[in-house]
Amino acid sequence: MKKMIVLCLMVIMSLSIYAQTKKAVKVSEKAKAAFEKLYPNAKQVKWSSHYEGTMEASFKQKDKNISVMFKADTVFEERVEMPKDKLPEAVKNHIKEYYKHYSIVHAYEIHSSVFKKDNNVGYWITVKKGNAAVSMVCFQEGRK
Numbered sequence: 001m002k003k004m005i006v007l008c009l010m011v012i013m014s015l016s017i018y019a020q021t022k023k024a025v026k027v028s029e030k031a032k033a034a035f036e037k038l039y040p041n042a043k044q045v046k047w048s049s050h051y052e053g054t055m056e057a058s059f060k061q062k063d064k065n066i067s068v069m070f071k072a073d074t075v076f077e078e079r080v081e082m083p084k085d086k087l088p089e090a091v092k093n094h095i096k097e098y099y100k101h102y103s104i105v106h107a108y109e110i111h112s113s114v115f116k117k118d119n120n121v122g123y124w125i126t127v128k129k130g131n132a133a134v135s136m137v138c139f140q141e142g143r144k
Contacts, residue, residue, distance in 0.1 A: 030073035038068070039066075066079065102129040107125050109123060
């Protein structure tokens with residue numbers, strides 16, 4: 001539990017910087033080709049640029065928002081929108097404890113090459129209270 005809290009806090013701080021760097025981007029042909037191979041039926045894809053040459057393709061598929069992060073032509077992370085009530089209990093308990101009066105606005109399961117080696121799963125969650133919103137990433141260790 002302590003590891004989850006520390007990771008969430010570290011990610012929250014880094015995400016505030018990360019979110020400010022988002023901007024329109026010219027997408028490389030390699031990234032476009034890799035994306036179209038993975039998602040041939042994706043419509044209304046929005047591309048943006050982030051840190052150190054990473055690109056993000058965002059789109060909607062089967063009523064779910066999906067976001068795919070690329071470094072050059074390689075996918076290193078995919079975020080798939082999920083029902084808020086399907087979050088693991090440990091994640092929900094963390095939010096209840098540290099964000100008592102916030103409500104969950106968005107929940108995404110993160111599929112990443114970084115997590116696969118340790119059987120960990122990441123969750124991108126946005127919580128809101130009034131005009132204040134916080135996005136965080138939490139990890140569930142050892143999930144297969």
